[in-house]
Amino acid sequence: MIQGKIVDETTHNGLPYAEVTISNITPKDSVYGVITNAAGSFKISKIPYGSYQLVVSFMGYANHKKEIMVNTPTLELETILLKEKSEKLSEVLVKTSKPSIQYKVDRQVINASSFPSASVAMDLLTNIPSLQVDVNDNLKYRGDGIFKVYINGHPVQNGTDKLRQISADLIDKIEIITNPSVVYGSEGTAGIIQVLLKKNRLQGYAINANSKVSTLGDANGYLSLDKKSEKWGWYFNATGGESVWSQLDVVKEQTVIHGLLSYSTNINQSEKNGQKNLYIEAGFNYDLTDKDYLDLTFTLNPIKTNQFNDDLGAVIAQKNSIIDTGLQEIESYLLKSNRITKYHYIGGNLNFSHYFNKDKTHKLSAYADVSSYLSPYTERQLDEKQFVSETERLGYYNYEKNEFVLNAKLEYNYPITDETTLDAGIEMDLDDIPEIGSTSGTFDADDNLIPFSNQRNEQRIDFMQNVYSGFLNIKSSWKKFEYQFGLRMEHTDTKSNYQYVSIDGENIFVPAQHNFSKFFPSLHLLYNLNDNTQWVANYTRRINRASYYALVPVVEYADITTYYTGNADIKPSYINAYEMGFKNTWNDKSFLSIQVFHRKTIDVIEYFNYADEEGKLINTPENVGDSYSTGSEFMGNFKCNVWWETNVSISLFMYKIHVNFMDDDYSKNQFNHNFKWNNTFNFLGDYSLRLNMDYNGHRFQPKVIQKVL
Incomplete structure (x- = not known):
């Protein structure tokens, strides 16, 4: 053998x-x-x-x-x-590059070097079919699936923020794994997004620096220092500047019917949102022996990250009778809105690996990641309504103090036979925020917030969510057939105690604690028909726990038409996902991949709207019903000739949601279609031109607004 x-x-x-x-x-x-x-x-x-x-x-x-x-x-x-591979053509050395997007039997891989215009990780993800960013900044896939973000194999909190912070220059590749095994956590109904950072394997020093600007308003810089010797190494990365995520003109129309009256609001405005930040990461690795390896990483925001959303436009608000055609009331004004989020954190992680054999298949590893805010996290929204004769300044101020986050994992990999491997481990994710505060009111000329007198005040929340888990996974093969199956058990303990001062001045305390245990199985099958063709099938069960702020029942001003309140009784969503795929490769870089899928989500979490007596909307998260996604994805990479490589992906699926909440019981179907076409044209030397095209079909989210509290 x-x-x-x-x-x-x-x-x-x-x-x-x-x-x-x-x-x-x-x-x-x-x-x-x-x-x-x-x-x-x-x-x-x-x-x-x-x-x-x-x-x-x-x-x-x-x-x-x-x-x-x-x-x-x-x-x-x-x-x-x-x-x-590199090839010599007419005395010109042209180094072949990896395909911009690779489709493996169990994941989609984005090679960061293929998209030099990308500033951060989030920019790279726009190349994946069926992936969207919703109004709440959640990454959604194939309808309503939510991703969990991993960096170098380990989960991170506030994944969307991380994807907007990590410079694309730091990234080797990003993997989209829609049906991960039980080795990964069960969080994320759409699967996981795994960011794999670059590693310097060459001995000596490596220095890299660059800057990027764009007509959108981006201005960012990046610096990397790397030292690698035979047994140890260190690195230092810094990236910072201003990023503009979007800048666009928006028209919003809203009508709320209550009794015999209708309330209509028309907003025409320009929006700009982005962030200013400085992110530093430093690391050290040391080979203790030829079998023991230690890695340390330290992260820091030396100055507060400042995320901003600036809106400017005009508003026309009307109140009408639905039986009398006469106009009841009308008002118009200029609206200037500004939302600023600031945070300032520090973190670090430790990774230790011990190998028991030469080929490194028998392994014990331990990992711990801890992070906390250096100063309170703050968020402020200020809406300035400029009338002809006066100005109203409304908004809210939120904060979080002393958040502590810990992720720790112990994993053991054992080769039972040459074909069979056992993976087992335990993991815990702890998130503790002992004080969250929220106040809504009016701002004076000096930007001091004066609480509303007719609403609850001094709202405080003590939040905690701890997840403890264990898993067992077996991988094996027989001739051309490969398989793995596993089981993961997770116990969740959540607390969101809420207190406030009522309009009457009474101190109110509302405790809320939930704990539950669930099992999450997975099965993955692979058949190698020949050297170039593979068939794959898999199944996983996953969970989407509500975000911490969705669980805290604060009542706060959101914008000129809406108030927000959390829901301590919201249940997690569960998903059963099935996939089957085929992949064929030829001509070195050319391949065709076809995937069909079906996914059912139970207790879908969506933001639901109610109307109060004055026509104001109350926005709150609810379990609105079940959803179904069934469809297929076609993906291909073709090396047409020496100078042209093209990558095409098409996603077609039917999304159905059955809303069964309060007095509503209905279903809605929609056919979704997405198309992406990336082309790379290579010229003499190192010059290349990339032409990318992207089309996303219409999509919807379930909303019911004709409810009266």
């Missing part, structure tokens, strides 16, 4: 599905071949003694050839390093 492992020469990451062939040197009458597994390892059994030629090939890499002698029952080869 011959066994070994194939890895990338630069990153040292295993290369799954690389082709390994062994043939007799003399006589050349026998050829043996296999495909590496997900870790890049391979083994070939029942090889007679003799001399052979080993050939390793993988798309985008140069072939590796060597002669080997089989003279023992088991021959363990040294790790084989593959390097990216």
Whole structure:
């Protein structure tokens, strides 16, 4: 038997599905071949003694050839390093690049280097079909699926914010895993987004600095220092500046009917939102022995991150009778809105790995990540209504103090046989915010907030959500068939105690505590029809826990037409997801991938609107019913010729939601379609032109507004 492992020469990451062939040197009458597994390892059994030629090939890499002698029952080869292919054409060296988007049997991979115009991680995600960012800044996929964000294999809090902070220059690639195994947490009904950062594997110093500006208003800089020696290394990264996420003109129309009256509001305004920040990360790694490895990372916002949303426009508000055509009331004014969010945090993580064998398949690892705010998190909304004769200044002020976040994981990987591996581990995610405050009111000329006299005041929340979990996963293979199945158990303990002072001056305390335990199974199947064709099928069960602010029952001003209140009784959403896929590769960089899927989400969480007696909307999260997504995705990468490479993805799916809440019981269907086309044109030297096209079809969210409190 011959066994070994194939890895990338630069990153040292295993290369799954690389082709390994062994043939007799003399006589050349026998050829043996296999495909590496997900870790890049391979083994070939029942090889007679003799001399052979080993050939390793993988798309985008140069072939590796060597002669080997089989003279023992088991021959363990040294790790084989593959390097990216380069070719010499007319005395001009052109280095081949990775496809901009790769579709593997279990994930979609975005190679960051293919999108030099991207400033942060969020920019790269716009290239994934069916992925959208909703009005609450949640990443949604195939309808209402929510992602959980991971960085280098570990979950992070406030994932959307992280994706808007991490410079694209730091990123090697981003993986979209829609049906991850139980090794990952069950959070995220759409799966996980995994950001894999670059690592310097070359000994010596590496220095990188750049700056980017755009006509939208972006102005960012990036600096990286890296030192690597044989047994240790360190790095320092800093990125900062101003990013503008969007700048657009918006028309909003809203009509609320209450009794015999209708309240209509028309807003025509320009919007600009983005952030100003400085983010620093430093790390140190040390090889304690040839089997023990230690990594430390430290992160810091040395100055407060400032996220902003500025709106300017005109408002016309009317009150009419629905039986009398005469106009009841009308008012018009200029509206200037400004929302500022500031936070200032520090964090760090420790990662220790111990390997029990040479090929690093038997492993024990421990990880801990901790973070906290250096100063209170604050958010302020100020809406200035400018009438002809006066100005009203309304809004709110929120804060969070002393948040503590901890993620810790202990994982054990054991190769039971050459084909079978056992993964087991325990994990905990702790999030404790002992004080959250919210006040709504009017602002004076000095921007001091004066609380509303006719509403509850001094609102305070003590929030905690702890998740404790354990998992067991088995991976194995038999001939051309690979499979893995696992089970994860999670116990969730949540607290959102709420207190406030009522209009009558009474202190009110509303406790809210919930705890529950659930099991989450997963199953993944893979069949290698031949060296170029794979079939895959999988199933997972996942969960979407409501965000902490959705669980706290504060009542606060949101904008000129809406108030917001949380819901301590909201239940988590559960999803059962099924996928089946096919992939065929040819011509080095060309491939075609087809995937069909079905997903059912139970207790979908959506923001529901009610109308009060004055026509104001009350916006609150609710479990509105169940949803279904069924469809397919077609993805292909084609190397048309030396100078043109094209990547096409099409997503077609039917989204259905059955709303069953209060007095509403109805279903709504919508056919969704998305199309993305990325082209790369290579010229002499290192010059290239990229042309990207993107189309997203119409989509909806369930909203019911004709309710009276």
